[in-house]
Amino acid sequence: MTFRSDDGFEDPFPLSGNSRREITKFGSVDASSAIISITVNAKLNAISKARLVIDGKSSVISRLDFASQITVEQVVGENSRIMFTGFVVEAKVSGGQIEAVCTAIPEFSERRVSPMATIGVPGTEMLYTLARGGGLGDGQLKIPGIEELPIEVFEIIAPVEGMQMDKAVRVGEVTFAGPEFLDLEGMPEVSSATNFSEFQCYAVTYATSKLLLSAETMALQEIDTSLAWLTVRSRYSIAPLPGGRIGGWERASMFVAPRRGPLVYVRGLRTKRRWLRVPEQEAQLTELQPTSKHSDLTHPSLSRTIPLNIRQALIAAARASREKDSITRVTALWEAIEFYVGKTSVPDLFSKSDRRAIRRALPKFSDQHKSKRLEVLLGDLNNPPLFVKFRRRVSLDGAPVSQSDVDLLAKLRKVRNDVVHGRSPDEPDVHEVNQGVAIVSRILVFTVSKLGVPGKDV
Structure with missing residues (x-):
């Protein structure tokens, strides 16, 4: 097996090739014995990449999952260092060998960047938002200054499809209102703002946080819950309501489905930082080619x-x-x-004789409910x-x-x-x-x- 590093990757163990070895894992499976060669391309300010050539005849390949995380560790004596961590983006079979092309952070190329217009959002917060949108978790991020942002109350407004309002109505923590009841002062003047203003109904709620993204996440959960409640409530089809009130009904209510629109406007009430964007980070879908590539x-x-x-x-x-x-x-x-x-x-864990012995050993209860409950539990012994x-x-x-x-x-x-x-x-x-x-x-x-x-x- 050979190991090569491209484009200025510093070898952490400048010793002879015979004194070192590489351990390559697909998830928890050690694939080192199947690796013919490894090429790692790691540069400053660039996403690391790797190319693995795998012996297609090795018995270990039946346990390799290309969707799992790949780690390449270089070991010299008692010292070791992770040379690459990432995921396979493509595996090609040729001449009895498998060539696996890997990248360290595939999420950056797999996800679309949400359309966004901002006012007053600090660079640190924008960097954090883009990284999270790219699929990175908080444990993978260390952005100086992000913890210093002030805690404040954010107003979150999302358009709603499938609803019309002639006055404001509160449902849970969310207020639903028509456009005439909203104050969109300071909203970024971009093309998407025109689309945002064309809806007949909007959901408004508030959240307290340091970050627009976390406030947005909490608020959208509240909005989605309120819309789900309205959808479920519209399917209630008997006259008496809980508490005894008599309610009306119409069949058309069985077919309403209010849903959140594609945009969200978030505004800090203290700092006035704000954004208007598409909140969901969608994967970059590729076309299926079952007659050729796939x-x-x-x-x-x-x-x-x-x-x-x-x-x-x-x-x-x-x-x-x-x-x-x-x-x-x-x-x-x-x-x-x-x-x-x-x-x-x-296969049954308890035989018939086992179950008979258990029944004989059980105490007798005068309470029929207790006796029936025991019978149910006994019936589930072999479930x-x-x-x-x-x-x-x-x-x-x-x-x-x-x-x-x-x-x-x-x-x-x-x-x-x-x-x-x-x-x-x-x-x-x-x-x-x-x-x-x-x-x-x-x-x-x-x-x-x-x-x-x-x-x-x-």
Whole structure:
């Protein structure tokens, strides 16, 4: 194996080539034995890149996931240094070898920069906003001066589609009003400002923070929650309301769907810094070319006899790929897994004699509710947890899933459970969500492949 550094990369270990070695990992999988050569291009003020040439005949490639994070560590004696950390952007197969082209921060090229007009926003805050929009987390950012910005109250205004207002109405922490009720003084005079002013309804709320971005994030969550409430409330279809009040109803209310428009205006009430922008950072979508560049995507073939649960798993996994919000992606991902597991059976843990022995040992209760509850619990003794059934299903389908894959899915499961049970989850890392989608996609591809083999079933 050879190691070469392009364009002025300083070798941290200026020793003979025989005294050093490189450790290359795809996620937690050590791929060093399969690496034929590594080229790292690292410059000051530039995003690092790497090129890995991998032996396509190595047994380790079945455990390599191109969606996982790549690390290249150089070791000399007891000393080591990370030479590259990043992700594969393209892997090409030629002559029994795989050439993997990697970049350190692919998010900068994968995401569109939101259209934005600003007034009075400090350079440090703009840099922070652009970096976060590019996919970097707070743990990856150290921007001098960002903590020195003052805490203040921000006004956040977002246009709303599918609503008309003749007076202001408050819903939760959000006020909905027509354009005549808004004060847009000082809004940047740009073309997007014209579009912003053409809506019939606006949502207004307030948030306290140091940063426009964090205030915007909190406020949009409140606005989306209020719009969701109005949508759900419009589907309420019996006369008595909670509390006894009698309400009217019309069938057309079943088809209303108010939604937030594409722009947001954020204004600091103290500093007067403000921006008008498109808040969602969209991925730079590329076109699928199944007849040329992406011809491998037609293999394995899609069977005509896909069970309903696998069809729904594919649809949910696709939704987890397309959604913008990370938590929405995680819930869709676990919906895909639950569909995939379906009615998978697992050998009983407790035999009939075990269950009879447990029943004999239980105390007798005069309270029928307690007795029925115990019967329900006894009936669930052989109902395994989802993860047990998931492991069983993966084993039957033959999909290559490592312990680190399971650990990552368990971490994302906790995020999903926190949301379901009303706890505030940690914001999932975008790379981990992407990796989770890649793992589930891998499993579903193996499942579809198995369905295409005569005599096989899932």
